[in-house]
Amino acid sequence: MNICQKIKTDIIKNQLPRGKPLRQVTLSSRYGVSRIPIRDALLSLKAEGWLVPHGKAGVMIPALDWKEAEDLYLMRSYLEGLIFNMAFEHICPEDLLKARGFLMELDKEGVGLLERGKLNWSFHKALYQAANRPTLLQVIAGLNEQVVRYMGFQYGPLDYRHRSEYQHEILLNHIENKDKISAECLLKLHIEEAGVLLVDYLKSSEAR
């Protein structure tokens, strides 16, 4: 696990101060390396949106923002609907098999939130791959990566997880039945629902 991943994990787990600048020396002693690899990591994370500039120098962890989350899920629904539409006719049994594999892993107990987020993306990606649109897929991957920043806490009702997995199941059934309209519709609603749930949670915790 490289420094970038470690910092991401610590951001998600709220183990780094939000709002105030991250100091390179602090991080270098924290992770037991010199400032250079820390600088490398901070630069990459800044370019990826995990960190934002703080004044004229330094970076900080951006605040969680329901408006940002809303936009991310809006774009996800919009673009994933598009790529799924493009992929649909070309989804082969092997793709479905792969997707089912990820679904089974998601069903297991004791999977961490971060891991859960990755598996969820792997599931969706397995379906989109057939579209053969690398650049579109890459942008969508970026959006899903951004969403991970919001996965650090348990939000929404506890049974949402099962609801989400159920929707995944139904989605695969629609694909197998060649029911494109239902599948695309469900996919978009599935994403929108997750977004609404997250946004509502963020709004309510912001009000406090």
Place this chain on the structure above:
Amino acid sequence: MNICQKIKTDIIKNQLPRGKPLRQVTLSSRYGVSRIPIRDALLSLKAEGWLVPHGKAGVMIPALDWKEAEDLYLMRSYLEGLIFNMAFEHICPEDLLKARGFLMELDKEGVGLLERGKLNWSFHKALYQAANRPTLLQVIAGLNEQVVRYMGFQYGPLDYRHRSEYQHEILLNHIENKDKISAECLLKLHIEEAGVLLVDYLKSSEAR
């Protein structure tokens, strides 16, 4: 002008070798600095998509790819249509004034291609700002930044520039007339047309 910008400019102007790895020492002597700031720049550029990994270590300039361009313009049309729709009711006279300002600068002769690309984005951005959707706007800005990588050469018929500026004019008129449907429709076609022109050019130059 920092190192990042210099490298971007050199990439656009085809003054750096494509396809083979960029060597840090080569670049550091080229730009007259040590390897550290070069490393910083390469990391940022890699995260932004200006460079891609080369094997297990090192980076290289990705080949221009009509399929990538096609996806970029598809997403632009899709997402800019969306944000424009959101912005429309809130576009104020000051926004239009700003847009007209950029349009006038675009009309001047002797403006470099890179500068032209930036002005074009400034024009569009002036209209989208009213949507008050920072995250959506940021993603769209990223797409426009990616498009800049393809602006290093004169493509399409020479009179496309005037055609594009004309479309900009009409777009502003539609907005002033509160004709939302025409405006949104024109905007999407305007972007799509630019995309098709670029993609066709790339395809034809690839065939050679």
Place this chain on the structure above:
DNA sequence: TATTTTAAAAATGTATACAAAAATACCCTT
């Protein structure tokens, strides 16, 4: 007391030097 100036401190940016890893070229074997 509030504001500005100025000096001290702390943090970032950069260069040089060294360690680890990767790529290359060479030689040996088959």
Place this chain on the structure above:
DNA sequence: AAGGGTATTTTTGTATACATTTTTAAAATA
């Protein structure tokens, strides 16, 4: 001559040291 393995060279990754910039706090002035 082709393939594979090893030594050499090159390149990247990291640490340390220094320069520059930014921030902080204190002091002086209005």
